[in-house]
Amino acid sequence: MSVDALVTPALLVDADALAHNLAVMAQALPGARMRPHVKAHKCTELARQQLAAGHAGFTCATVREVEGMAAAGLGDDLLLANEVVAPVVARLGAVAASGARVTVAVDSEATIDAAVAGGVREVVIDVNVGLPRCGCPPSEAGRLAAYARSRGLRVRGVMGYEGHVVGIEARGVRAELVEGCMQLLLHAAADVDGDDGLVSAGGTGTYDLNTWATEIQAGSYALMDTAYGKLGLPFRQALTVLATVVSVSDGWVVADCGLKAFGMDHGNPTVPGGTVWFCSDEHLTFAPDAAGPMRVGDRVRVVPAHVDPTVAYHERMHLVEGDAVIETWPVDLRNW
Amino acid sequence: MSVDALVTPALLVDADALAHNLAVMAQALPGARMRPHVKAHKCTELARQQLAAGHAGFTCATVREVEGMAAAGLGDDLLLANEVVAPVVARLGAVAASGARVTVAVDSEATIDAAVAGGVREVVIDVNVGLPRCGCPPSEAGRLAAYARSRGLRVRGVMGYEGHVVGIEARGVRAELVEGCMQLLLHAAADVDGDDGLVSAGGTGTYDLNTWATEIQAGSYALMDTAYGKLGLPFRQALTVLATVVSVSDGWVVADCGLKAFGMDHGNPTVPGGTVWFCSDEHLTFAPDAAGPMRVGDRVRVVPAHVDPTVAYHERMHLVEGDAVIETWPVDLRNW
Numbered sequence: 001m002s003v004d005a006l007v008t009p010a011l012l013v014d015a016d017a018l019a020h021n022l023a024v025m026a027q028a029l030p031g032a033r034m035r036p037h038v039k040a041h042k043c044t045e046l047a048r049q050q051l052a053a054g055h056a057g058f059t060c061a062t063v064r065e066v067e068g069m070a071a072a073g074l075g076d077d078l079l080l081a082n083e084v085v086a087p088v089v090a091r092l093g094a095v096a097a098s099g100a101r102v103t104v105a106v107d108s109e110a111t112i113d114a115a116v117a118g119g120v121r122e123v124v125i126d127v128n129v130g131l132p133r134c135g136c137p138p139s140e141a142g143r144l145a146a147y148a149r150s151r152g153l154r155v156r157g158v159m160g161y162e163g164h165v166v167g168i169e170a171r172g173v174r175a176e177l178v179e180g181c182m183q184l185l186l187h188a189a190a191d192v193d194g195d196d197g198l199v200s201a202g203g204t205g206t207y208d209l210n211t212w213a214t215e216i217q218a219g220s221y222a223l224m225d226t227a228y229g230k231l232g233l234p235f236r237q238a239l240t241v242l243a244t245v246v247s248v249s250d251g252w253v254v255a256d257c258g259l260k261a262f263g264m265d266h267g268n269p270t271v272p273g274g275t276v277w278f279c280s281d282e283h284l285t286f287a288p289d290a291a292g293p294m295r296v297g298d299r300v301r302v303v304p305a306h307v308d309p310t311v312a313y314h315e316r317m318h319l320v321e322g323d324a325v326i327e328t329w330p331v332d333l334r335n336w
Numbered sequence: 337m338s339v340d341a342l343v344t345p346a347l348l349v350d351a352d353a354l355a356h357n358l359a360v361m362a363q364a365l366p367g368a369r370m371r372p373h374v375k376a377h378k379c380t381e382l383a384r385q386q387l388a389a390g391h392a393g394f395t396c397a398t399v400r401e402v403e404g405m406a407a408a409g410l411g412d413d414l415l416l417a418n419e420v421v422a423p424v425v426a427r428l429g430a431v432a433a434s435g436a437r438v439t440v441a442v443d444s445e446a447t448i449d450a451a452v453a454g455g456v457r458e459v460v461i462d463v464n465v466g467l468p469r470c471g472c473p474p475s476e477a478g479r480l481a482a483y484a485r486s487r488g489l490r491v492r493g494v495m496g497y498e499g500h501v502v503g504i505e506a507r508g509v510r511a512e513l514v515e516g517c518m519q520l521l522l523h524a525a526a527d528v529d530g531d532d533g534l535v536s537a538g539g540t541g542t543y544d545l546n547t548w549a550t551e552i553q554a555g556s557y558a559l560m561d562t563a564y565g566k567l568g569l570p571f572r573q574a575l576t577v578l579a580t581v582v583s584v585s586d587g588w589v590v591a592d593c594g595l596k597a598f599g600m601d602h603g604n605p606t607v608p609g610g611t612v613w614f615c616s617d618e619h620l621t622f623a624p625d626a627a628g629p630m631r632v633g634d635r636v637r638v639v640p641a642h643v644d645p646t647v648a649y650h651e652r653m654h655l656v657e658g659d660a661v662i663e664t665w666p667v668d669l670r671n672w
Binding site for chain 1: 397420450588590672
């Protein structure tokens with residue numbers, strides 16, 4: 001099947017780029033050194049490729065992702081790297097009871113109590129390493145670990161995401177800051193004394209700089225986006241949104257992809273061969289270069305600025321080699 | 337059922353506010369003077385409420401929306417207010433062949449040829465009235481209408497969306513600009529001499545200012561968002577995203593709704609009782625006011641900045657009266 005037969009907008013994944021990205025990561029961080037984050041692609045078929053590359057443990061962001069991964073037979077070691085409470089935590093416990101291995105992040109007595117009530121048996125202590133989001137202060141980690149154990153939970157170790165660092169373009173600054181973050185996390189890890197010694201952290205932007213974590217939670221590396229593309233990483237842009245030119249005016253053209261096809265928090269997507277003017281709900285208006293698409297019916301491959309919220313808009317992704325669609329994968333982990 | 341039992345993030349629609357909005361619009365623009373745009377809510381059950389309010393014709397943005405509306409028995413008069421070409425235009429023709437009335441926007445010979453090839457029988461000439469997006473120059477409309485008729489199509493009239501005007505906060509400026517846009521459209525309408533005399537235009541921001549169009553294509557008015565909320569319109573905020581506080585730190589709290597729960601092109605959503613710091617993929621970090629949510633497990637109702645791309649992330653919306661869920665409607669028109 002040719003991409004020409006696809007209804008647009010449609011997610012395309014370049015098979016060669018994906019294979020390259022998975023291979024580069026598996027070489028840098030083989031096996032359990034890497035715990036791929038499925039939130040970036042929300043696709044069990046893609047996760048299966050990551051398993052084939054040697055990574056059996058996965059990071060999830062939602063209970064739905066944990067459920068879907070377990071149902072797909074990818075539940076050997078699922079870390080839900082977010083806090084969850086009632087009512088959804090009971091669904092997490094149900095997955096654990098079904099035989100998958102489920103670990104959840106906790107950062108307070110309340111989330112520890114929720115894990116216990118929900119039937120989850122293993123946790124990591126989530127530590128704030130500088131990003132004002134979830135995670136307890138490093139000095140609290142030991143106390144929370146003791147509390148979790150007193151409630152009957154197994155404490156596998158710590159987690160601390162340097163999310164404020166992973167996107168910094170200057171590599172030297174990124175390296176310096178990640179070290180500071182990880183010093184905080186290692187102090188907490190010593191206090192927690194995790195049963196599995198887990199120190200889970202990192203992302204695509206720090207996968208090779210964060211040498212303190214025992215495992216890296218990168219997700220974007222598989223598909224990439226223009227935001228991470230600025231960092232000079234060895235990963236290739238695998239993801240595009242295929243769109244069709246539906247209108248041509250004097251000075252601009254319009255393609256049929258818009259705000260419901262792209263996560264917009266990192267700004268406009270990019271059109272190779274054109275300059276983007278703006279995104280509307282269903283449309284992308286851009287000025288084509290001299291060699292750019294100029295006729296109604298022309299197809300363009302638009303590069304998202306941020307992979308995660310882009311993929312979450314789409315039902316499926318098409319694995320392509322050039323113009324040939326070789327497989328179609330459902331984005332089966334989306335929604336809640 | 338109580339909203340407390342809902343897994344978050346979840347779309348809530350305040351039943352009173354929705355009923356108010358539909359009633360206000362039906363009074364201002366009764367019956368066929370209003371052609372509700374379903375792209376804003378993507379929900380046939382909500383469209384059914386708009387039909388009950390007296391509007392039997394609908395505006396759609398995608399072929400999928402046309403298919404879904406027709407399948408739901410809401411296909412008396414569906415205007416796809418965007419250009420479409422092969423291959424998806426054939427699906428549009430199939431809906432028309434099934435007995436629904438389908439009209440599509442065209443703005444070029446190529447889109448007219450596509451409509452013919454796809455089996456669509458009725459069109460409107462889409463005219464550019466100032467927004468650099470789709471639509472032919474006003475001076476071209478008559479020529480395109482003649483071409484469409486020569487290809488056997490019925491030309492119902494013209495369409496021209498003043499999308500660059502609808503969001504302007506100063507009502508006087510908005511009024512002045514919409515008049516200029518509509519003068520362009522009326523000139524084109526005269527040249528086109530539509531068989532049904534349709535002059536379709538407008539949006540929520542100009543529904544009462546655009547007195548030149550024969551019908552208004554407003555969509556956002558039913559659910560509203562903070563962007564349109566700045567315009568002082570008589571419509572109430574009906575849509576919120578219910579979220580759960582999962583982490584509390586010294587100075588900020590984190591709720592479980594993020595970039596995959598909100599369209600972000602109009603900026604951050606708003607938390608009543610708090611100041612938003614930033615949105616992450618799955619999280620909203622905000623500083624609560626003194627009276628704001630402070631405990632893990634607290635629920636917050638977050639107001640989206642832009643309704644359309646927010647709804648498109650969600651599988652369903654819950655109609656609520658206070659804390660009671662009275663109905664749950666699938667967002668059945670999303671995807672492509």
